[in-house]
Amino acid sequence: MIDHEVFQRLRRIRQLGLTELVYPGATHTRFEHALGTMHLATKMFEAIVNRQKPYLVAEPGYDQAGSGIERDKRVVRFAALLHDVGHSPFSHSGESLFPMNEDLGRRFQHEDYSSSIIRTILREAIEDHQNNDNHGITADDVADLIDGEPTSGNSASPRRMIWRPLISSQLDADRCDYLLRDSLHAGVSYGRYDLDRILVTLTLGLNESDDPVVAIEEGGWHAAEGLILARYMMFTQVYFHHTRLALDHHIEQVLTTLLGAPRSPGSEPVEPYFPLPTSPASLREYVKWDDWKVLGHIADGEAGDHGQHILQRDLYKSVKQTNESMTQTEMDLIDTIIQKLGSLVGFVSDATKSWYSLGDQDLQIVPNDTTLPQPGRPLSQFSRVVANLSPVAEQSIYVHPSNRIEANRIIAEIEKRGSK
Incomplete structure (x- = not known):
């Protein structure tokens, strides 16, 4: 599977877009992140099984010999390995160019592309491999x-959903890997947390419906808290860095230019969206897009003005930025500045993120050293820090480099009048 061309494509998709133009070491790709996610998902799965195998045999109905558990571990490893095969060039930077999913009233997401690629292009590689004869994984x-x-008619799938939080949750293998990996490559310490402590306290608990859920023992809740805070720090200090947001905008505009270009000489421009994830043919067209292809167009001067901004690292400049949680006064000021700047505005970034979800998604903290899953209490009841983390809602106004001085002059006049 790792040698398949679809997975090898991840070598050509940077994990953090063009963040290397801010943090020079951040040249890592989705390829190593996918391997790391599979590795951590395996360790998390095994940690839970080591603590809860008697329960897994008695309740969900795994066999005593462990063949069912082994099969589901392989499914979890596959899902962790392949969860990002649907990413667009430069990872999240290109997601605004995904087409609309009319049925759901939102844009398709990279996860939609990943699952569609698995069900189509990768189906034969998964199901027909000789090593799959003893497992029958589909x-x-x-x-x-x-x-x-669960897919309709897939009888084992509902039981397997016990392991879904290892793939997507507030404590999943994806998040556990990218925080440490991105922190390492960016050369910062913000993303560090105590992974070892999380692994030795990872277990199963029971939710309000007495269904099993992935949980943390009380002895590890500070480590879970540390992961949440590490994510907050990485977003505010790295992912939402003002220059990185400018680079995301330039990449988005480059992709808009390239995707909207006429398909043949003399033909009309087309809608600037990636191919739909709804058929094998369109998915094969989609996976032809990667960072190398886009950078080649930029180098050849075919990506418009924004391609030149990237090539010369002559990026749009932030001239006004709100605090992380905007007040109404700040929102009014930003609106006034945008109005006064008029055509000088290059773009306005909206950096929004919620660090932690309460309610049903709140991590469960359960008693230490229990032999069977127990009801727990939400992490937010243990950690006042987590309970009071406010979402970020931050706006920044960017202008063309040549307009920076004039924009700063206009903003200074507005702020001077407002202070009187």
Whole structure:
């Protein structure tokens, strides 16, 4: 599977877009992140099984010999390995160019592309491999775990959803890997947390419906808290860095230019969206897009003005930025500045993120050293820090480099009048 061309494509998709132009070491790709996610998902799965095998045999109905557990571990490993095969060039930077999913009233997401690729292009590689003879794993088994919904008629899939939080949750293998990996490559310490402590306290608990859920023992809740805070720090200090947001904008505009270009000489421009994830043919067109292809167009001068901004690192400049949680006064000021700047405004970034979800998604903290899953209490009841983390809602106004001085002059006049 790792040698398949679809997975090898991840070598050509940077994990953090063009963040290397801010943090020079951040040249890592989705390829190593996918391997790391599979590795951590395996360790998390095994940690839970080591603590809860008697329960897994008695309640969900795994066999005593462990063949069912072994099969589901392989499904979890596949899902973790392949969860990002649907990413667009430069990872999240290109997601605004995904087409609309009319049925759901939102844009398709990279997870939609991942599961569709697994069910189509990768189906044969998964199901027909000789090593699969003893396991009978299907492409739908893997894609179901990414989608979070059992395929109709897949009898084993509902039981397997116990493991869904290892693939997507507030404590999943994806998040556990990228925080440490991105921190390492960016050369910062913000993303560090105590992974070892999380692994030795990871277990199963029971939710309000007495269904099993992935949980943390009380002895590890500070480590879980540390992961949440590490994510907050990485977003505010790295992912939402003002220059990085400018680079995301330039990449988005480059992709808009390239995707909207006429398909043949003399033909009309087309809608600037990636191919739909709804057929094998369109998915094969989609996976032809990667960072190398886009950078080649930029180098050849075919990516418009924004390609030149990237090539010369002559980026749009932030001239006004709100605090992390905007007040109404700040919002009014930003609106006034945008109005006064008029055509000088290059773009306005909206950096929004919620660090932690309460309610049903709140991590469960359960008593130490229990032999069977127990009801727990939400992490937010243990950690006042987590309970009071406010979402970020931050706006920044950017202008063309040549307009920076004039924009700063206008903003200074507005702020001077406002202070009187």
